[in-house]
Amino acid sequence: MPTRALDAAAYLQAFVLSGVVTVLALRAYLQATGFPQLGGGGLHVAHVLWGGLLLAVGLGVAMVFLGGGPRTAGAIIGGIGFGLFIDEVGKFVTARTDYFYAPAAGIIYGAFALLVVLTQAVRGRTGRTRLTPAERTANALDLVLSGLPGGLTDRRRIAALRLVQGTGPTTEAAMVQLLDAVPRREPPPVRFWQRAADRARRLAAWAAARRWLVWPVVVYLVVEPVGTVIAVAVDGVTGELDQQREWGAVLGTSVAALITAVLSVRAAWLLHRNRTGAFGLFKLALLVDLLFGQIFNFTVNQFGAVFAVALDLALLGVVTAEHRRLRRAAPSSGFPR
CATH class of the missing domain: 1.20.58 (Methane Monooxygenase Hydroxylase; Chain G, domain 1)
Incomplete structure (x- = not known):
């Protein structure tokens, strides 16, 4: 069996983050500039070609040079290439090579969601205590x-x-x-982006520790999916759904909202008897929405759904922090888990 790398999850994370940033930045740039085309005389140099080139460059950097620095650089370059590649997926799943194919946004989101799941799986299997x-x-x-x-x-x-x-x-x-036998080296100066990341982590830790923030999150997690299910039902009765072109995506969004609503209502009902179990269900509801519902949300709302994903991730951070706190406190306090 090949030897597992301790920092494998960090490299995958760099790959995913650079890919996500590339897609969002590229879509914003193309929207702002009116979707220009590179080429002329009947030729169009699609950015999928630049994506393939950068994927090759990233792989080459990781193969040619030793050390974590080149591997991280290779992951970032490769992630940018993957972002340029996956952004044009609509051209390759439609007969008319339609870049604006509506489900393409959902496919792009789904691809990155699967990469995030893979990253977390690798992180769980390559921790220091998991390696031989x-x-x-x-x-x-x-x-x-x-x-x-x-x-x-x-x-x-x-x-x-x-x-x-x-x-x-x-x-x-x-x-x-x-x-x-290895020479000593002074630590490098702290980069501006490292300071920004540290501030973001401290802010997230501060927000997660605010007990007053938990209850608005709980209320939102119950009200939002129930409201979505009711809104879809009302649109069906009034005939508004007849104007929707992506019926499959609307159905998928509705099913995900229904599952999330059932889990959230069940969690709210458990709050007074088993808070740890309740927050475990809230966490599961958010994961269902992130890994299933948002794929269809991107198909319906295109890249306007980015805000919903960001909000879900923030809520997941608060819920996860509270769930961990309750699990730590339960054995010592004697409260039911």
Whole structure:
């Protein structure tokens, strides 16, 4: 079996994020400029070609150079290429090569949603405690060897030593000797984007810790899907649904809203008896909407559905934080889980 990389999930995350940003930025640019075409004389250089080129460049960077830096760069370049590629999926699933094919937005969202699920699955399988001693040793060696040209910071030295803890005295002693042979390097200055990311994490942690924020979230999670189901039913009675072109997407949105509503109402009913179980159901309801309902929402509302996804992700952060807090508190407090 191939050796698993400890940072595999981080590389996949960089790939996904760069792809998502590329699609959103490209759609915004094309909308603002009136969808210009590169070429002339009957030729059109579609950006799917640039996507394929960048995918190849990203793969080449990861294959040619050693270390986490080139792998991250390769993942970002490849993610940009994938974003340029998947943005034109409408041309390849329609006989008339229709870039504006309505379900294309849902297909793009679904592709990235599957990549996020894959990233989380990889993250769960490649944690430090999930790797075998041999895999942890291999990852520690990879980390150390990638620092030979420019040296290793103290933080990365400590990370390498932690990886080989418990693998045996011989391996641990050999790692110490190897680290002694690698030059030391001062940590690089903190980049502006790192400071921005730290501020965002602190803000998210602060928001998740506000108990007063939990109850508005609970009310929204119950009211919004129930309201969606009622609105679709009313549109069906009044004949408004007859104007919809994407009936399949409307049906999918309705089914997802109904499932989400049932889960949310059930969770609200459980709140007074089993708060941990209730917030587990709220979390499940949000995941159903994110991984199923939003695919059809993008088909119906196109890229205007981005706001709904962002809101779902924010709500998921609050609900997940509260669910974790309740699970930690339940054994010590004696309250039912």
